[in-house]
Amino acid sequence: MSNVTVAISPDWTIDLDIPGITVLEWDFKSPPPADHIDIAVAPHATTPDLVERVADTGTKLLQLGSIGYDSIPKELPGDLLVANAATVHETATAEHTMAMLLYAAREVDRSLASQSEKTWDQFDTLGLADTTIVLVGIGGVGTAIAQRLAPFETNVIRVASRRREDMYGQVYDMNDLPELLPKADSVIVVVPHNEQTDKLVDDAFLSAMPDGSILVNVARGKVADTDALIKHADRLRITLDVTDPEPLPDGHPLWDKALLITSHVGGNTQAMLPRMNRLVRRQVGNYLTSQPFVNVVRGNQHG
């Protein structure tokens, strides 16, 4: 299998110094850079038109830049396979989740207020150890969050779309939330956005959370109801990396109300590129050795 052609979005700097590989840059907007492309590595942001762009190039694998792939059609032309970018983004997003959670749990806002007043203010916080954290969503990012929480001596209650037991214990489902949320000192939301999770964090959800408890939304903005967030913001400690609408417009009332809003920067660290390199090199290596691609989320992989 020589003369393998890989077309890569300029969003990525991928080191593919492998004999027999032709690497071309392609922005997925101009015409394809070659008649035949074996592997196409899409831009960071996944858009519905990506499949159409590679339809006439005989592409075997469309490697997405995101974990989410909701916008990719379920029916693909020919033998095309689509892989998502699981393993690329979990590290940075889970790390950012911990930054937001610890900011709220250790009341860093209060320390910053005393610092700006240039005055000493020693105070107690609940902290994170010994507290109960309801983790809603245990996909790749949720699992990476649970791994980072493990040494912090907390009680993590895991909630997913399907009730089950796994090697770490009980997994609850969304029907259990009315019973679980009142026990929470913190709630971390990290589910994919779909019909079932649209506005999951609504007035009833937030009303079930105790006064002073922490909400961290690192899922998607539309998983929460913005009006409900504003309504409960004085009673809860709300931290958001995602908003609805997004970008949150200048001057929007949510800016004032939330304890912390970060502008969807969860995945934006230098951890991303080396992990994307590892994934693309693995896909190319698998192709060269006739092994199945990893992370395939659309299309039927034979063999």
Place this chain on the structure above:
Amino acid sequence: MSNVTVAISPDWTIDLDIPGITVLEWDFKSPPPADHIDIAVAPHATTPDLVERVADTGTKLLQLGSIGYDSIPKELPGDLLVANAATVHETATAEHTMAMLLYAAREVDRSLASQSEKTWDQFDTLGLADTTIVLVGIGGVGTAIAQRLAPFETNVIRVASRRREDMYGQVYDMNDLPELLPKADSVIVVVPHNEQTDKLVDDAFLSAMPDGSILVNVARGKVADTDALIKHADRLRITLDVTDPEPLPDGHPLWDKALLITSHVGGNTQAMLPRMNRLVRRQVGNYLTSQPFVNVVRGNQHG
């Protein structure tokens, strides 16, 4: 061994519902509450007069409220033993260290600035994953920090007073710092304060750290030279839970210069009291069953 008397500072609410135990409250300022005290549980803050206070009460164990015990004299009267509060404070302080480190590594200050301007600001950070962290001090708190760092996919270089290898690999010593600090993305200082560590973080130390790298001091204020901190504050990202002097006076120039100053709140969470309860109950249980006390740092324990 019946009629065991335990005198406890009102700083602590200790549950000692054990038959044969008399529990008395004592502030260590008024005269001892009984002629004979078996175990005395000191206030949160350790002061040099504590040993003198229990000298005439036949006390077997003076249980301190702090990990540090520098102010306790090396020569003790009679059979008195002094135990420190290792296992009580590590959890909260390590957690706070992670809050400070992640605040700096994910540039939460920049997100807060855009939030206060009510405007969306998406930006990349170096993040924590794949970075190099020099951890200076691997006692109880340092080890607890290393445990919390473990899932964050970082490269932790450990430095202590004595060069050695342990089960986790190489431990460097202070003489290695000039070579190690230039490689650091973050430096966490968590050594005890003594003659060797006084002003350890001086102009030479800070000069060896790369531009934009992070300093976290959760040791003692006097481990750093305040003038040197101010000198390097624009070049580095300095976060401090301890200062010299402490409390840092209102309006002191360091307030403005450091990225983040918290008012020595590292240990101040609700994690402390349950862990102090476990330690005191363990000491009383060991006394009742003629087992050696734990955490003994001064005095000679026989048997």
